Amino acid sequence: MAILIDIISWILLLAGSFFCFTGGVGLLRFPDFFSRIHAASLTDTLGAGLILIGLMFQAGWGLVLPKLILILLFSAITGTTASHAMAKAALKSGLQPQVVGSVKSESGGAPSNS
Amino acid sequence: MFYSLALSIMLSGFWLVNSGHYNPLMLFFMLVSVLFVVFLCHRMDVIDGESQPLNLTFTIPTYWLWLAKEVVLANIAVARNVWQGPESISPMLVYVKAGQKTDLGMVIYANSITLTPGTITIDQQGKQLTVHALTREMAADMLKGEMDRRVSRVEG
């Protein structure tokens, strides 16, 4: 049983490291600021999430587990908000995203049913 | 009063999780600090249904599960784009209408878009969100409005 938990957490840690590394490479490879944010959010969501969940399997029951959950929660919320703030500040300061085109939703999003 | 009580319970739980010391003196300090923070929040006038959306308690867990699945799928797609190189991306700007009725619903929607890799909310004017999508497929997914419908349902 203990070996099974160890194996699961090792797989999660390795997968998390892989996603973090992918995000780091994307940060260097992508051509413009707005596409680099996507690479950075890759490490923020699944990279951090998988590593922290892998650590949770190692932690067992105790005070360490809720602390790891708190770190996961905080990093998800603050990472999102920081990405949005950076993108908005860059746009407001006049940095134009390099895009191949733009589309507009004609239907006006979801039909509100109430 | 109800929201103050909910805030006190949440803060106490936070303190208990982070402390690990449970002798009477420390618990007295916890009581004092929680009451002080609730007093400060009361002075700042931030204790209301917007800072503590308790009406979402029962609807939001299923949405979180769905969002977690979406985040994993989007992560794999973006990781593939990273390894295929800069030629595989086709950045698009998407303008979508948010169908939510409350400000809180719109915040949940915009933050969910940003949390999913491959799409980022970069601006908001009224009910129109400007979204930067990494590829055409992600922009097309965005326009289907699946997430918008689900957030509208969470909001109730």
Added chain:
Amino acid sequence: MFAITAVAILVVMALALARAFLGPTLYDRILAVNNFGTKTVLLLAVMGFLSGRPEFLDIAIVYVLINFISVIGILRFFEYAGKKTAEEEA
């Protein structure tokens, strides 16, 4: 296994630092520094397990919040700086 994860995180931090040095615009640098901060949090958590001292997690919790506040503060600062130069150009 923790050691491998820690090394991977250190490599990613090096890549983020490279982007911070290269970054053509100011916002690229801020993005890289923010990414460096989130990786620091992960490194702290992993180091806590590596050395068998879970007290590191408390520092990690505080670091998440400080990282967020510092990025918002820097953005606030340069938001006004950008507006000023735009007005001077106009």
